[in-house]
Each structure stands twice: as C-alpha cells, then as structure tokens.
Amino acid sequence: MSGFTDIRLSGWVAHVPPRFVPYVLLARLDRPVGVWLLFLPGLWAICLAAHGFWAGLWLAALFAVGSVVMRGAGCVVNDLWDRKMDAQVERTRGRPLASGAVTPMQALVFLALLCLVGLGILLLLNRAAQILGVCSLLLVALYPAAKRVTWWPQVVLGFTFGWGAPMGYAAATGHFCSWPSLCLYGAAVLWILGYDTIYAHQDREDDTMIGVKSTARLFGERTREMLAVCYTGTVLLVLLAMAGFGLHVWGYALMLIPAALLAWQVARLDINDPARCLALFKLNREVGLAVAVAILAGQF
Numbered sequence: 001m002s003g004f005t006d007i008r009l010s011g012w013v014a015h016v017p018p019r020f021v022p023y024v025l026l027a028r029l030d031r032p033v034g035v036w037l038l039f040l041p042g043l044w045a046i047c048l049a050a051h052g053f054w055a056g057l058w059l060a061a062l063f064a065v066g067s068v069v070m071r072g073a074g075c076v077v078n079d080l081w082d083r084k085m086d087a088q089v090e091r092t093r094g095r096p097l098a099s100g101a102v103t104p105m106q107a108l109v110f111l112a113l114l115c116l117v118g119l120g121i122l123l124l125l126n127r128a129a130q131i132l133g134v135c136s137l138l139l140v141a142l143y144p145a146a147k148r149v150t151w152w153p154q155v156v157l158g159f160t161f162g163w164g165a166p167m168g169y170a171a172a173t174g175h176f177c178s179w180p181s182l183c184l185y186g187a188a189v190l191w192i193l194g195y196d197t198i199y200a201h202q203d204r205e206d207d208t209m210i211g212v213k214s215t216a217r218l219f220g221e222r223t224r225e226m227l228a229v230c231y232t233g234t235v236l237l238v239l240l241a242m243a244g245f246g247l248h249v250w251g252y253a254l255m256l257i258p259a260a261l262l263a264w265q266v267a268r269l270d271i272n273d274p275a276r277c278l279a280l281f282k283l284n285r286e287v288g289l290a291v292a293v294a295i296l297a298g299q300f
Contacts, residue, residue, distance in 0.1 A: 011030075041185070047299070062124055132163070151217070187234045
C-alpha cells in the first residue's frame, strides 16, 4: 500500500489476528468516521422525535450498531462492484478485493453475515422503520453504479447515507414522514453531497484517467461555491426541522457551532491537497455531533 491511502493498519487494527485483518479493512472498520456519518442523520431524527429519554437511548443504540453493520455491508457491495477500478486508483489499490487479499466469494459470505446481523436489528424496530430499512437496500445496491452513469453519484450517496433521517423518525414515531422529517432528510442529503465532494477530490486525477464520474470532477475549481450552497441549505433545513418540532431558542443558538465548522471547510478547502481534503471530510463527524447537541438543547 505505497502512495497516498486512507487505509489504517495501526492502532487497534494492529492487534487483530492477521487472518481477520482483510475483513476489518473490507468493512472499513479501520476508518470509523464512515460509521459516524451513516449514524448521525438517524441520531438527529431520534433526538427530534423520540418519546422520552430511555426510548431515544434505546433507538440510538440500535442505530449505532446497525450503522456499523450496514456501513460494512455497503462497503462490501461497493468494493465488489469497484474492485477492478479500485486497483487503478492510488488511494484504493490496497483494498482487500482490489489487492486480492479477499476473493469475491469470501466477500459474499461476509456480506451475508453482515446482512443477517442487520436483519436482527431491523426486527427490533417498528413496522414503519422495517419497511424503510428494506427499501434502503435498493439504494445501497445502486450507489456503486451511479459513478458509471451520472456526474452526481454523491447525490445518490446522499439519499443512501441520509436515509437514517426518515428511518429514525419512523422508528421514533411509527409514522413514515412529516414535513419536518423531510426537511431533516433534505439537510442530510445536502450535507453528504458537500462532504463527499470534498472526499472525491482525493481521487480526481485517477478518476479522470479511468472515466469515473463525480461532483468533484464536475465542479472542479468551482467546488468552493458549490459547498457554500450545499452547507447553507443544510443549516437552513435543519433549522426548519427544529422549528417544525417547536424547539426552544437554545437549540437555534447552538446551531452556530456546526454552521461555523461548515464555513471553515469552505474557507480551508484546497482541492489539490488530498490530505487536507481528507481532514476536512473527517471534520464532518464533529459537525453532525454538534447538530445533534443543538437539537437536544432545543428540547429543554
């Protein structure tokens, strides 16, 4: 794994028995920021709509475990689709399927195990959340194809990773949607479109060579302006969702923190610096947590 890569073999991964390391890497467990980013839209919805502290805590725990499992499953599906392309990209050529450390059949068995665990968690939720959970599988399966047919695969990822918002609302209320929950979903989609465009700039040159489409390639030097639009929309839609639930003033005041973190990303972006792009992308865990804190503060 020479050259620029975000694969991490240090820390706790270094203590995993060698035969399991390829599966840890396949599920991206060495990079937990992706789990956080999948979990956070669901956490926002749970913080907004849960009936009581203990019910919210239980749902948050289920969504946290489900995010680990389903993010891993999504990575397996993505890498099965992309294993030949990944072998041609500097950042991804060390991934287990691209490097041959895991065979496609082994990956399919691992995927089946992850899906079984995910099914067990889904069965603990109410019927509305179960239906939405099953529907999310279509998005997970289709996302890897998006970069082959559209310049907007980050939008597809936004609908996929942001699905936790309507699922969290359904799990908390038993209803499929309301206009505030739709605002929250829209906020998540715009947020993900923004931060995944930053992430895609790490691979822009390799993607150009092999013909992979992305909003990073589409917007290029105009990415800063695109980010400003996406992140402004994110903040406004979260505020609308909070207003729809009648939250108190402290919640709106604390939204200044995630707004400032998003503005920092826009100001500090350097699309020609992969390391900075990765660091700005990772900062979105703190953004999402700050939004959750603001929502919780608005409940009191």
